[in-house]
Amino acid sequence: MAKGNMERAASGETFVFRRPTIGVLTPVAALGAAFIILLTASPLLNLFVAALAAGSRGLSSLLSGSVPTLLAKTLLLATLATLWALLLGVPPAWILTRTDLPGRRLFRVLGLLPLAIPPYIGALTYITLLGPVGPVNKAYQAMGGSGQLVNIYGLWGGVLVLGLFTYPYILLLAGSALESSNPAMEEAARAAGHGPMGIFVRVTLPLLRPSLLAGSLLVFLYALSDFAAVSFLRVTTFTTEIYHQLNTRFDQRGAAALSAVLVLLTLLVLVAQRKSLGRRSFVQRRSGAKPPTVYPLGRWKVPALICTYLVLGGSVFLPIALLLYQAGSAATIFQTLASGHRYLWNSLWTAAVAATVATVLALFVAYLIDRRKGPVGLLLTAATQLGYAIPGTVLGLSLILLYNTYVPWIYGTAAMVVLGYLLRYLPQAVQGSAAALSQVDPNLEEAARGLGRSGWQALREVTIPLIRPGMTAGWMLVFISSIKELAATLLLRPAGFDTLPVRIWIATIEVDFAVAASTSLILIVTTALPLFLIKRLDSGISQLD
Amino acid sequence: MTEVIRLEGVSKRYGGGGIVATREISLVVGKGEIVVLLGPSGCGKTTTLRLIAGFEAPDGGSIEIGGRIVANERIFVPPERRGVGMVFQDYALFPHLTARENVAFGLHNWNAERRRKRIEEALDLVGLSELEGRYPYELSGGQQQRVALARALAPSPQVVLLDEPFSNLDADMRAQMRQDVHRILHQAGTTAIFVTHDQEEAFMIADRVGVLNQGRLEQIDQPDVIYHTPATRFVARFVGSADFIPGIVQGEGIVTELGTFPNQQGLCLGQAVEVMIRPDDVELVADLAGEATVVTRHFRGSDNLYCVRLPSGRTVHSSQGSTKIVESGARIAVKTDPTHVVCFYEDEPTQ
Numbered sequence: 079m080a081k082g083n084m085e086r087a088a089s090g091e092t093f094v095f096r097r098p099t100i101g102v103l104t105p106v107a108a109l110g111a112a113f114i115i116l117l118t119a120s121p122l123l124n125l126f127v128a129a130l131a132a133g134s135r136g137l138s139s140l141l142s143g144s145v146p147t148l149l150a151k152t153l154l155l156a157t158l159a160t161l162w163a164l165l166l167g168v169p170p171a172w173i174l175t176r177t178d179l180p181g182r183r184l185f186r187v188l189g190l191l192p193l194a195i196p197p198y199i200g201a202l203t204y205i206t207l208l209g210p211v212g213p214v215n216k217a218y219q220a221m222g223g224s225g226q227l228v229n230i231y232g233l234w235g236g237v238l239v240l241g242l243f244t245y246p247y248i249l250l251l252a253g254s255a256l257e258s259s260n261p262a263m264e265e266a267a268r269a270a271g272h273g274p275m276g277i278f279v280r281v282t283l284p285l286l287r288p289s290l291l292a293g294s295l296l297v298f299l300y301a302l303s304d305f306a307a308v309s310f311l312r313v314t315t316f317t318t319e320i321y322h323q324l325n326t327r328f329d330q331r332g333a334a335a336l337s338a339v340l341v342l343l344t345l346l347v348l349v350a351q352r353k354s355l356g357r358r359s360f361v362q363r364r365s366g367a368k369p370p371t372v373y374p375l376g377r378w379k380v381p382a383l384i385c386t387y388l389v390l391g392g393s394v395f396l397p398i399a400l401l402l403y404q405a406g407s408a409a410t411i412f413q414t415l416a417s418g419h420r421y422l423w424n425s426l427w428t429a430a431v432a433a434t435v436a437t438v439l440a441l442f443v444a445y446l447i448d449r450r451k452g453p454v455g456l457l458l459t460a461a462t463q464l465g466y467a468i469p470g471t472v473l474g475l476s477l478i479l480l481y482n483t484y485v486p487w488i489y490g491t492a493a494m495v496v497l498g499y500l501l502r503y504l505p506q507a508v509q510g511s512a513a514a515l516s517q518v519d520p521n522l523e524e525a526a527r528g529l530g531r532s533g534w535q536a537l538r539e540v541t542i543p544l545i546r547p548g549m550t551a552g553w554m555l556v557f558i559s560s561i562k563e564l565a566a567t568l569l570l571r572p573a574g575f576d577t578l579p580v581r582i583w584i585a586t587i588e589v590d591f592a593v594a595a596s597t598s599l600i601l602i603v604t605t606a607l608p609l610f611l612i613k614r615l616d617s618g619i620s621q622l623d
Numbered sequence: 624m625t626e627v628i629r630l631e632g633v634s635k636r637y638g639g640g641g642i643v644a645t646r647e648i649s650l651v652v653g654k655g656e657i658v659v660l661l662g663p664s665g666c667g668k669t670t671t672l673r674l675i676a677g678f679e680a681p682d683g684g685s686i687e688i689g690g691r692i693v694a695n696e697r698i699f700v701p702p703e704r705r706g707v708g709m710v711f712q713d714y715a716l717f718p719h720l721t722a723r724e725n726v727a728f729g730l731h732n733w734n735a736e737r738r739r740k741r742i743e744e745a746l747d748l749v750g751l752s753e754l755e756g757r758y759p760y761e762l763s764g765g766q767q768q769r770v771a772l773a774r775a776l777a778p779s780p781q782v783v784l785l786d787e788p789f790s791n792l793d794a795d796m797r798a799q800m801r802q803d804v805h806r807i808l809h810q811a812g813t814t815a816i817f818v819t820h821d822q823e824e825a826f827m828i829a830d831r832v833g834v835l836n837q838g839r840l841e842q843i844d845q846p847d848v849i850y851h852t853p854a855t856r857f858v859a860r861f862v863g864s865a866d867f868i869p870g871i872v873q874g875e876g877i878v879t880e881l882g883t884f885p886n887q888q889g890l891c892l893g894q895a896v897e898v899m900i901r902p903d904d905v906e907l908v909a910d911l912a913g914e915a916t917v918v919t920r921h922f923r924g925s926d927n928l929y930c931v932r933l934p935s936g937r938t939v940h941s942s943q944g945s946t947k948i949v950e951s952g953a954r955i956a957v958k959t960d961p962t963h964v965v966c967f968y969e970d971e972p973t974q
Contacts, residue, residue, distance in 0.1 A: 521711045521713060524715070525709065527677070527703050528708065528729075530731065530732070531731075544719055
């Protein structure tokens with residue numbers, strides 16, 4: 079693809095950088111870019127304005143009061159959850175890609191399942207198991223113990239649950255890095271006299287560092303932004319405090335000030351993440367490359383199996399078993415579905431509309447970024463990445479502040495919910511399209527132009543068919559994320575507009591665990607289906623190479 | 624000869640004008656002619672091709688295709704309306720279409736019957752009728768190359784542009800493809816402009832070769848003319864190897880330490896020049912009293928390349944038969960009798 083250019087650059091000759099001067103219409107592109115930047119950046123800008131409007135008085139009261147403690151607590155939670163997720167994710171990643179563990183293909187699919195279980199559902203199941211009246215504490219008391227053996231509420235509960243339901247990020251990234259690593263490196267270490275253990279510590283692990291860092295930052299960002307799981311587990315973090323300020327104290331400015339601090343914090347992490355990713359070179363697997371070495375487990379087979387089962391058990395089997403137990407019977411689930419089909423429908427259509435709009439915008443953004451390097455592309459990239467930096471609570475708040483003031487007729491309609499999903503998860507769609515587009519040689523469009531197609535025809539007949547798998551994957555990612563979103567939905571929904579997560583939230587508050595559990599099961603099934611479809615698309619894409 | 628392509632003073636700059644890709648290139652290509660643009664990396668040859676195809680717009684000058692202006696200061700005809708076929712360096716086959724569908728891609732406005740016939744013709748021409756159902760990734764590099772050529776030829780374009788089409792092929796495959804492409808282009812009677820940095824390739828395929836250097840077209844002529852009478856030192860060096868030895872125009876000829884050569888270019892008396900000497904024009908004669916010394920010998924399979932030091936300390940190269948071995952350090956006499964005597968002025972900067 080870029081081989082010719084690389085050769086030219088490598089030969090040390092004058093390197094003439096070429097970009098097609100013919101492309102999408104510039105005025106249309108500029109207008110579209112301006113619209114997207116306005117759409118994505120305005121809520122956040124407005125939030126900062128509102129936070130500043132709280133004035134020095136508000137700010138100083140915040141700083142002297144709860145903010146430093148809140149900051150410390152939130153950071154501690156995120157750090158511990160990340161370490162826990164690393165501990166849970168790295169060993170299975172290695173075992174499932176580099177050993178002859180029986181059934182490792184099935185395990186790798188199952189290992190993704192926790193992504194279909196939102197952490198707040200995970201929190202629910204662990205509250206059932208380890209709560210004050212849960213079977214563990216009851217058994218302890220029955221055996222003569224006094225008080226509680228374990229207390230699920232608080233920091234440690236939060237760490238336990240967040241780690242258990244975010245480790246797949248690490249499993250996925252480390253797993254794919256391990257899979258595509260060049261066996262020659264390990265063979266070189268072997269030739270230099272290192273055993274399997276030495277190779278792992280001195281070669282494999284250092285090579286994994288970029289993907290581990292990327293995975294850790296994802297988990298860290300998730301922990302910072304999580305609202306529902308930590309509220310169920312009664313951990314006070316920025317997000318719960320913002321919600322509290324807004325919903326019980328009706329203090330929009332205080333909430334805005336807190337949100338501003340949280341956004342700055344996430345932006346900081348995000349910048350660190352971009353830097354760590356930016357330095358990573360894109361290693362493309364060549365078709366002729368040898369697959370990585372697979373180590374026979376021998377007598378370690380049983381410990382490896384136990385390790386894998388423990389991780390999967392804690393994050394998949396146990397929660398689902400508990401949910402089934404809580405739901406009671408299949409009849410309860412069907413009853414919930416029948417009486418609550420409205421909520422399922424609300425979830426489905428809002429998520430589908432958000433995913434579709436996001437995919438269309440993402441195609442435009444990705445195309446512009448890929449084919450037109452320059453300040454507009456950079457600005458657009460930054461603007462569409464903002465969603466990553468905005469936790470659902472903050473996004474909800476900033477959209478309320480902005481739209482309530484300037485476009486009140488949208489406020490209070492379901493369109494607000496869709497807009498919230500769109501802004502929060504647009505980055506995933508952009509990434510899907512951009513990654514697919516970067517694999518498409520710009521020459522292909524030129525070839526189509528040379529064969530009598532206009533720019534738009536070339537896009538429609540050549541580029542879009544080629545990036546369709548990436549676009550579809552992006553659509554499904556946005557769909558899954560949107561359908562699980564609770565915090566933003568809670569703040570943005572019109573009165574009485576309930577989605578599945580909102581029902582779970584309400585049922586939990588009303589201590590109706592049977593309904594919460596059966597709604598959770600319905601939600602898990604709805605998200606698991608597209609998740610497996612993505613996985614299949616992925617393998618389809620790698621077959622295309 | 625009907626003109627198909629005419630470039631007049633075509634210039635192109637990149638990076639806000641800082642990098643000059645082509646400088647006032649003028650070029651005329653006749654119908655059925657194969658012109659090869661030859662030059663090192665970054666000389667502007669690919670840019671010239673992209674300007675003709677319409678993937679770039681020139682900053683100055685005009686481009687005509689088939690007597691119609693397609694680009695000047697006011698006009699810019701987009702690539703899809705230029706009737707130009709292009710074969711890319713990496714083939715740029717559409718990976719989601721079969722070989723047949725790739726070939727059919729440029730025939731979307733043809734009626735079904737004509738299209739079917741044309742596809743068969745194009746596939747036949749490149750000898751790939753058997754493999755029409757395959758996807759690009761199921762084809763070898765050479766086969767992909769043929770599909771790309773068939774796709775470019777199918778709409779019967781006025782001119783086919785080929786951008787280093789063989790650079791991604793193995794050496795033996797490349798030799799085969801050169802012959803095939805040459806045959807296919809001639810058989811189709813197509814006008815073609817071909818870009819390469821490989822002079823052997825250029826000589827094999829071209830009716831005329833244009834040598835580019837730093838965006839400038841230094842010379843365009845038949846391959847043998849380019850080789851024997853290069854217009855500039857750059858061309859002399861880039862097309863084959865050459866040594867330059869100083870001489871002075873005296874009486875009937877040019878006097879150098881290798882003897883007196885005829886003054887074929889009609890240079891003025893007393894003019895100081897440098898004469899181009901090609902290794903194949905230099906003969907080594909075993910002579911113990913010879914004034915020259917063999918410095919090195921490189922065996923190159925089909926010949927031996929000797930580096931010989933002259934009494935002045937200057938060195939020249941000589942190509943000798945594969946079996947003619949003279950040891951390093953041997954005394955030897957140097958004879959040279961070039962058919963074409965090419966001189967350059969001494970003060971002309973060497974590049």
